[in-house]
Amino acid sequence: MASHNLRDLQESRGNKLAEMRSIIDRAETETRELSGEERKRTDDLTKEIDSLNTRLTDAQKLAEFERLEERSTPLGENREMSRSLEGYSLRKALSEASNGRLSGVEAEWHQELAKDRGEVRGVMVPTEVILGGETRALTTAGTSGNLIKTDLASMTDRRRAALKLESMGATVLRGLSGNLELPRLVGSGSAGWVSEHTNSNRSDASFAKKDMGPKTVTAEYELSRRMLLQSNQALEPILRADLAYLLAQALDSAGIEGGDLDEPTGILADANVQSVAGGVFSSDIAADLIAALETDNVTGTTGFLTNKTVMNSARKIKDADGRTIPLSELFHNERVESSTQVPGDIGVGSDKNALIYGEWASLYIGYWSGVDLLVNPYHSDVASKGGAILHAFLDADVVVRHPEGFRYAEID
Numbered sequence: 001m002a003s004h005n006l007r008d009l010q011e012s013r014g015n016k017l018a019e020m021r022s023i024i025d026r027a028e029t030e031t032r033e034l035s036g037e038e039r040k041r042t043d044d045l046t047k048e049i050d051s052l053n054t055r056l057t058d059a060q061k062l063a064e065f066e067r068l069e070e071r072s073t074p075l076g077e078n079r080e081m082s083r084s085l086e087g088y089s090l091r092k093a094l095s096e097a098s099n100g101r102l103s104g105v106e107a108e109w110h111q112e113l114a115k116d117r118g119e120v121r122g123v124m125v126p127t128e129v130i131l132g133g134e135t136r137a138l139t140t141a142g143t144s145g146n147l148i149k150t151d152l153a154s155m156t157d158r159r160r161a162a163l164k165l166e167s168m169g170a171t172v173l174r175g176l177s178g179n180l181e182l183p184r185l186v187g188s189g190s191a192g193w194v195s196e197h198t199n200s201n202r203s204d205a206s207f208a209k210k211d212m213g214p215k216t217v218t219a220e221y222e223l224s225r226r227m228l229l230q231s232n233q234a235l236e237p238i239l240r241a242d243l244a245y246l247l248a249q250a251l252d253s254a255g256i257e258g259g260d261l262d263e264p265t266g267i268l269a270d271a272n273v274q275s276v277a278g279g280v281f282s283s284d285i286a287a288d289l290i291a292a293l294e295t296d297n298v299t300g301t302t303g304f305l306t307n308k309t310v311m312n313s314a315r316k317i318k319d320a321d322g323r324t325i326p327l328s329e330l331f332h333n334e335r336v337e338s339s340t341q342v343p344g345d346i347g348v349g350s351d352k353n354a355l356i357y358g359e360w361a362s363l364y365i366g367y368w369s370g371v372d373l374l375v376n377p378y379h380s381d382v383a384s385k386g387g388a389i390l391h392a393f394l395d396a397d398v399v400v401r402h403p404e405g406f407r408y409a410e411i412d
Contacts, residue, residue, distance in 0.1 A: 009059055013052040020045045090125065094375050094390065097123035113370040122374030122391070127174065127367055162339040163252040165398075169301050169360035170255065173212075174367045180212040182364065182401045214368040214395035215264055217254075219246045225386030247371065247394045253341050255363060255398035256305070256356070264398040267363065268346060268354055272403035278352065278410035281313045283330045289357035289407045290332060296404040300359035303335035307342040309353045310411050352410035362405030368395040 020042055027034050034042065093106040102110050102123060113124035166172060173180070192201045221243055251264075259269025267273055276288045286304065293302065317325050327336060334357070344353045372393040376382075379389040400406060 009052055009056050013049055013056065016045050016049050016052070020049075088126075090373075093123050093125060094373060097373070097375055109370075122372055125371045125373050127370050127394070161249060161341050162337075163248055164305055164337050164339045164341065165252050165255045165360070165363065165365065168303055168305060168335075168337065168358075170363040170365050170398075171361050171401075172365045172367070176212075176214075176366050176368045179214075180366060182210045182212065182399065210364075210399045210401050212364065212366045212397045212399050214366075215262060215397050216393055216395050217247050217250045218391065218393045219243060220392065221390040222382060223388050223390055227387070243390065243392055244371065247392060249341070251365070251394070251396050251398065255365060256341055256354075257343055257346075258398065264396075265400070266398055267356055267358065267400055267406050268343070268408060270400045270403055270406075273400060273406045273408065274403075276407055276409050278355070278412070280412050281310055281355070282317075283325075283332065285355065285409050285411070286331050286334070286357070289355070289409060290334065292407040293357065293359065293405070298359045298402075298405050300361050300405070302357065302359050303337065304331055304355065304357050305337050305339070305342060306355045306411070307340060307344055307353055308338055309344055310355055311336075311338045313411075347410045352412065354408055355411050356406065356408045358406035359402070362400060362402035364399050364401050366397045366399075 023034070023038050023042055027038065088105050088109065092104075093102065093110070096102045096106065097110075106123070109126055110124045113126065194200055253266075254264040255266045257268040258264045258266035274292070276285070276292055278285060289304075290302075311327075314327055314330050315324070317330060319325055342354050342356070344351075346352050346354050372391075372395075374391040374393075375388050376391060377386075377388040382389055
């Protein structure tokens with residue numbers, strides 16, 4: 001573990017500093033200059049301490065990454081509860097929760113996710129099971145009537161916006177319990193040459209931090225009494241794929257832009273994320289985005305994210321001979337992804353498309369426990385009809401930990 005290596009390095013550096021201090025103190029006590037042998041030894045110690053300082057910096061970074069990785073371990077991989085989601089039924093969890101009698105794997109997951117949360121109404125569901133959502137009433141009439149067994153073939157999903165942040169490489173932290181501070185070094189000191197046996201030039205480093213705290217996104221369905229009675233197994237994929245989807249979609253959208261009241265502040269809304277000159281898309285704009293990160297010494301895994309309008313323009317660019325230029329050339333062999341989640345209404349006139357380039361691990365997504373599902377048959381909208389309101393809540397946050405890791409351009 002990095003923490004063990006960190007302690008060893010700190011101890012080694014402390015011993016070498018103590019030895020150097022002892023040599024210098026002995027010479028000062030005897031009011032004499034350092035001997036040739038003492039001078040050589042202090043020079044050797046200085047080099048060794050410098051090397052240890054570099055290794056300590058690397059070890060501290062690694063220790064922090066390991067600490068965050070430990071926090072981000074999905075609850076399904078908990079060392080004390082290494083259980084599979086196989087056999088988990090969302091429909092069963094909701095049905096039993098409405099009767100107050102959870103059982104089986106659904107009860108085990110609920111108990112694990114509800115730890116330290118006091119009284120929990122409804123049922124806690126792993127985020128691995130739920131990743132989205134939608135608000136509408138489900139009845140046996142109309143298209144929802146297709147859920148009633150007649151018998152049913154496999155249900156097909158509707159077309160959805162591509163969710164990209166996690167696949168681009170965002171850092172995901174799961175199972176958080178309290179607010180989280182993410183410190184970072186924003187300014188280094190300075191180094192300078194000095195004469196022999198003179199004081200070094202003192203300078204200060206500067207630090208900043210990004211705070212993460214749970215923000216709530218919610219969605220709900222209205223379920224009719226007959227729907228609850230007749231839908232049987234066909235309700236399971238709907239509850240998994242459709243109700244859950246809007247929660248993940250809202251989180252993904254907030255990570256890209258966000259910034260509205262009660263929303264996380266995403267890349268485009270972060271005041272510290274800078275832009276480069278935009279206009280009609282060209283490979284030069286892509287090159288300027290890449291160069292901006294290189295100027296800030298950003299060296300992590302990078303890629304472009306934009307929308308269909310920019311991608312459509314890029315696919316139409318031709319060379320002098322009328323041949324279409326491959327996207328790999330236009331984007332300089334960098335990864336490029338497209339999603340309708342990326343806005344096309346930014347800029348002064350709210351008519352520009354966003355082209356984002358970034359080191360995506362600098363974007364942090366945090367989850368506080370699982371998705372909270374509450375079946376409410378007492379709501380005034382359904383109580384007299386025998387139905388229920390299904391509420392879904394997700395506590396999460398997105399922050400740009402390193403703003404210098406991202407740039408964007410406004411594309412016509």
